[in-house]
Amino acid sequence: MARTISFSKALNEAMMQEMERDDSVFILGEDVAKMGGDFGITSGIWDRWPDRAFDTALSESAITGLSCGASVCGLRPVAELMFADFITVCYDQLVNNAAKLNYMYQGEASAQMVVRAVTGGGIRCAYHHSQCIEPWLMNIPGLVIVAPATPYEAKGLLVASIRNNNPVVFLEHKHLYNVKGEVPEELYEIPLYEAHVAREGADITIVAAMSMLKFAHKAADEMAAKGVSVEIINPRTIFPLDKETIKKSVAKTGRLVVVQEGPKVMGYGAEIGAMLGEELFEYLKAPIKRVTSLDTPVPFAPGMEDYVLPHYEDVITACNEVMAY
């Protein structure tokens, strides 16, 4: 039965229900146990399973290293990085250990771990707490990058991530934590590696992940009023990308606008654009457009942060441009 709950609550429920189902699942991270997490996502877990929830030292490297080791021993750790930005200090554990294990040991040892990483800007958290980190991880085969955009996806994708035998970096956009939506009470899985057609349309394909999905929906409504029908693709898994769903959509519309919160250089928009140029060139009716933040760090000053992050108006401009081409 579905109720309306928040994105945060959906994540919490996913972990609780999975821990109930599977004894090998446990959580760890900075203040995730007694305090229930900096954003409260893990609240209540320690109360129920005090021996399966661990507060760690202030060392993201130790958190991922421990997770990697525990997963090799057959456990399914769900680690929290309070801010995804600090994944930089976990890089060796993630890139050179976790991402390789499944391949090096032919699946006999695998880093069946989830690293929940709190990502994204827009809440005045300044340079070190506002970045979109998915591009940093997108060319590391072996890692899976999951990016939910709704409470329903938050629960279903986290469940699928916990059950997946690959190391999953599970991106949680801070801006979405309080977003509410319908979420089934029972346990369910949303398959990884499958993009979702969030809205069907015929003229323009907008690809948007996480917090950018709301821009896409708003733009689709505005363009519909002008008689332009927009199809929205939410990748859900950012890497490996579900190319086929995107290709099918763009083959139909011939026009693509990618909305991405991070800087323009080398984001998922770059990858999707290059992929379509390579594999779907003959269907394109207009140049591919990307709406992104500026290629600068995310500033602290609110006015400057708003200036740097992608603007909704730019999505409409991009849509108009691809239609006018």
Next chain:
Amino acid sequence: MSTVIEMPRYGANMDEGTIATWFVEEGESVTKGQAIAEIAIEKLSNELLAPEDGIILKLVGAEGETYDCGTPIAYIGQQGEDIEESTPTVQEKSPEIVQDQKQVADVVSSSDATIVVMPRYGANMEEGTVSTWFFSAGDMVEEGDVIAEIAIEKLTNELMAPVAGPFYPLVEEGATVNCGKTIAKIGEGEVAAEGEVFSQCSPSEMEVVENNKPVVEVVEVNEEVAADSNSYGSSVLTTKAQKLADELGVNATRIKGTGYYNMVTREDIKKAYDLGLLKNVALAPTPINRKMTAMEKAIASGMYKSLQETAQTTITMDMDVDNLVEFYQANKTDYAAMGVKLSYTSVLVNLIAKALKEYPIMRTVIEDNMFKELVDVNIGIAIDVEGGLFVPNIKNADKKFYSAVATELAQLAEKAKAGKLTENDLSYGSFTMTNLGMFGIKYFTPVLNIGESAILGLGAIRRELAVRDGGFYKKNLMSFSLTHDHRVINGAPAARFLNRIQELINEI
């Protein structure tokens, strides 16, 4: 059990072959792929390869003898094996092979259905791909109908139905099949699984390989289907495929697409086009209409009238213009210093004016059944302008010096380009000169200006070798093309006029 080696069939038109040489003897061991005989077919010869490792048990075909395809000529096997021998016999030529430019399907007739096998188009062909079936299961085919397109590496061939009857494909489009393997049947009867007719295909090699490459399926020509775009969805062609179709001038909506949503891709069009399937559906190009200007209308009606109402003929002559070139080169600077732009045309106007004065026939026209001599030597000069052509004339050119003609010519050209010519400038001409020499044209057939009987076309001045007094000389030559109205001027007077111009050039 031993393996029989038959006289191979290297092509559908091959009925028999001759054993030119045996390379092996009975009892010799051979390895698979080893050449065991040379087989001669008319002008060609091919090597026959051993189909497997073994020992040549018996050579039943004799060198120099000719056998029908399929006749056993040797046996191969292991030491001590029995031979299932059948005597080579001379058979009637197989009647089902129809001689035609197109390949007729090799067939094996069973009791109820005729089997169509993957043909072998050349000795090196081991397998072929059914890239297109042109009929669906159950369709009636006539003997000779093209039933399939068979692709072999870079080539494609059409396969024709050997008999008439209901057609049933037995492999998928895109399937790559070894030569001799059954690919279809014509007829309702059951077909035995083994349809091989060629000995060179070993059974182990006969598995059907799925080929994932896109293939073109051409929908039978059906204008109603083509008109109904709903048959293929809203977008029939991809963006770039549409562009290609436009470039090729073909209507590609009748191809069934292999792209997303069955859209027609560039590859589909290229393939269909290469097969000639799109050649006859070219769309009529839409002409681009533009209104004629007044000048264009005048030129069009003038040219037409001129050719309709006179008896124009053109003679040409290469003249030695060394003198003209020398005069021009020697004087242009002096004239320029006086503000006069001397040109070859202006110099020639002076010379031709003199000739015209001497040859009134060149200034004579017919009017109301009367010959009318135009007294004044008014030489028109054709001037090319944006959007047309003007022919103003230099009045009384015979009475003017080089500088006067050159100056007047320059002024007329200026006025023509500015659109400021007067009625007087354009009227009362008695002869016209027109120059295409600057474009490298040598000879042409100028069209008479209305109301005149001659027009002289000036060609390019060129340096050529000439023979004089037994030696080679370089010489400047210029071609003159004189169109004259034969009603007034016969060939000889026109030629004399041209000769006179040559004399005048010599006398400069």
